[in-house]
Amino acid sequence: MTDFDYDVAIIGAGTAGMSAYREALKYSDRVVMIDGGPLGTTCARVGCMPSKLLIAAAEARHRAESVGLFGLRAGPVEVDGVQVMNRVRAERDHFVSFATEAIAGFAPGGLLREQARFVDDNRLELASGKQISARSIVIATGSRPVVPAGLEPAGDRLIFNDQLFDWTDLPSSVAVFGTGAIGLELGQALHRLGVRTHIYGRGGSVGPLTDPDVAAYAAAQFSSEIPIDWMAADASVARDGDAVIVRSAGGEERFDYLLAAAGRRANVDNLGLENTSLTLDAHGVPTYDHLSMRASYSDIFIAGDSAVDLSLLHEAADEGRVAGENAARYPHSYRRARRTPLTIVFTDPQIAIAGRSHADLLRDRMDFAIGEVSFEDQGRARILGLNRGLLRVYGDRPSGLLLGAEIFGPAAEHLAHLLAWSIESRLTVAELLERPFYHPVIEEGLRTALRHLNHHLGFGPNPPLRCIDCGPGG
Ligand SMILES: Cc1cc2nc3c(=O)[nH]c(=O)nc-3n(C[C@H](O)[C@H](O)[C@H](O)COP(=O)(O)OP(=O)(O)OC[C@H]3O[C@@H](n4cnc5c(N)ncnc54)[C@H](O)[C@@H]3O)c2cc1C
Numbered sequence: 105m106t107d108f109d110y111d112v113a114i115i116g117a118g119t120a121g122m123s124a125y126r127e128a129l130k131y132s133d134r135v136v137m138i139d140g141g142p143l144g145t146t147c148a149r150v151g152c153m154p155s156k157l158l159i160a161a162a163e164a165r166h167r168a169e170s171v172g173l174f175g176l177r178a179g180p181v182e183v184d185g186v187q188v189m190n191r192v193r194a195e196r197d198h199f200v201s202f203a204t205e206a207i208a209g210f211a212p213g214g215l216l217r218e219q220a221r222f223v224d225d226n227r228l229e230l231a232s233g234k235q236i237s238a239r240s241i242v243i244a245t246g247s248r249p250v251v252p253a254g255l256e257p258a259g260d261r262l263i264f265n266d267q268l269f270d271w272t273d274l275p276s277s278v279a280v281f282g283t284g285a286i287g288l289e290l291g292q293a294l295h296r297l298g299v300r301t302h303i304y305g306r307g308g309s310v311g312p313l314t315d316p317d318v319a320a321y322a323a324a325q326f327s328s329e330i331p332i333d334w335m336a337a338d339a340s341v342a343r344d345g346d347a348v349i350v351r352s353a354g355g356e357e358r359f360d361y362l363l364a365a366a367g368r369r370a371n372v373d374n375l376g377l378e379n380t381s382l383t384l385d386a387h388g389v390p391t392y393d394h395l396s397m398r399a400s401y402s403d404i405f406i407a408g409d410s411a412v413d414l415s416l417l418h419e420a421a422d423e424g425r426v427a428g429e430n431a432a433r434y435p436h437s438y439r440r441a442r443r444t445p446l447t448i449v450f451t452d453p454q455i456a457i458a459g460r461s462h463a464d465l466l467r468d469r470m471d472f473a474i475g476e477v478s479f480e481d482q483g484r485a486r487i488l489g490l491n492r493g494l495l496r497v498y499g500d501r502p503s504g505l506l507l508g509a510e511i512f513g514p515a516a517e518h519l520a521h522l523l524a525w526s527i528e529s530r531l532t533v534a535e536l537l538e539r540p541f542y543h544p545v546i547e548e549g550l551r552t553a554l555r556h557l558n559h560h561l562g563f564g565p566n567p568p569l570r571c572i573d574c575g576p577g578g
Pocket residue numbers: 115116117118119120121138139140141142143145146147150151152153155218219220221244245246247265286371374375407408409410414415416417418420
């Protein structure tokens with residue numbers, strides 16, 4: 105018997121919290137989840153799903169308007185902003201219902217609808233003043249957008265992803281601050297839906313890309329389509345009536361809204377962590393072991409965006425599972441190997457990183473070689489009119505193992521999965537080249553890059569400029 109009210113208490117009913125809850129229940133039925141905010145998860149409510157719905161509408165319009173390439177005439181495609189946003193919101197609500205139905209199926213009393221704060225390592229105070237105790241506690245409180253200094257003058261015209269998906273119509277103009285995943289995905293989608301969009305960056309980052317060649321290629325492609333200032337650190341913001349005015353070295357422009365997409369911060373600042381034994385890093389996030397999700401050698405675990413290590417859905421789910429298992433088994437907690445890193449940004453062309461990024465390899469002082477392919481002359485990509493892109497693969501010189509890849513190009517979401525699965529299976533570049541490749545497919549482009557890499561690793565000959573054994577444009 106235990107003196108605690110629960111074996112495990114989980115703060116946050118998002119993706120990480122729900123994973124933790126399901127996992128902990130395998131070991132104990134004395135598990136509680138606490139959430140004081142809107143249910144349905146960040147991913148379904150204001151993140152992955154509604155953003156991809158908006159992007160889908162933008163891509164449909166873009167495809168329809170690009171048919172001239174094939175000798176077809178479709179005429180201009182009219183955008184009905186009300187209908188676009190109706191579908192985004194209706195499908196978003198459908199996805200949210202998956203999460204809320206899952207929660208409704210949890211055991212009675214399994215979810216307390218309140219905000220929670222730590223009183224000490226094993227006690228939480230709820231917003232109602234009630235206190236509960238647990239042998240171990242999981243922090244799965246997610247993250248929220250950073251509010252960059254200097255954007256305040258935009259007032260109620262300063263919005264974040266949270267507000268955008270509640271629009272009932274498309275506005276006529278939006279300034280997007282940030283060239284990360286959110287800024288590029290939403291900025292390009294709004295632009296393609298006919299919203300006058302200008303993206304303002306800082307520092308020149310192109311989504312998560314770290315390979316300077318891939319990043320430079322991608323930046324040039326985005327710039328050829330959308331007005332983007334990659335280095336607009338000098339941009340200032342003012343308000344004039346309903347309009348937001350952005351002044352930068354490039355000039356002055358008026359917008360209906362300013363969308364800030366300048367990164368996210370962990371929701372750990374209002375958790376009373378000062379009342380615990382946890383050691384906090386410079387951002388106020390508890391230090392933790394990435395394989396056990398145990399925070400600062402305590403009986404507290406952390407998962408998902410609140411750990412802000414990799415703010416991605418599948419990482420939040422994996423971390424939640426490990427944190428939930430270990431919290432329930434505590435003090436017998438185990439380390440669990442992480443999956444191969446995988447990041448995809450749903451721009452067009454897509455951006456993806458599989459395995460270790462270029463920056464990771466430099467940081468870890470790896471002895472690596474590079475192979476690359478341009479998609480500009482790649483057979484299948486040219487057939488489809490999608491021949492823009494650059495893919496670079498990295499291999500380990502001593503072993504010939506595939507280490508990672510950075511991609512900007514067609515079907516990057518699929519290529520990145522193939523590559524991540526191959527890295528996870530510890531395949532060498534030479535072994536991967538023994539796999540079958542059909543013709544004509546986008547994967548033949550990947551094979552060209554792998555052949556270059558294999559040659560640079562010293563495991564094979566340099567492939568001829570245009571692939572001969574696989575038909576034209578391989
Ligand atoms: C616009 C956008 C697009 C994205 N697109 C993708 C994508 O395409 N692919 C991808 O993999 N990832 C994407 N992400 C990232 C992904 O959405 C997140 O990594 C993931 O949703 C994080 O889940 P979580 O469980 O950590 O947090 P959440 O789902 O935010 O859950 C945290 C919960 O904690 C609760 N909470 C917070 N504080 C307290 C407290 N003190 N007491 C009680 N409850 C509390 C909140 O109410 C919330 O319900 C996107 C994110 C955004 C913003």
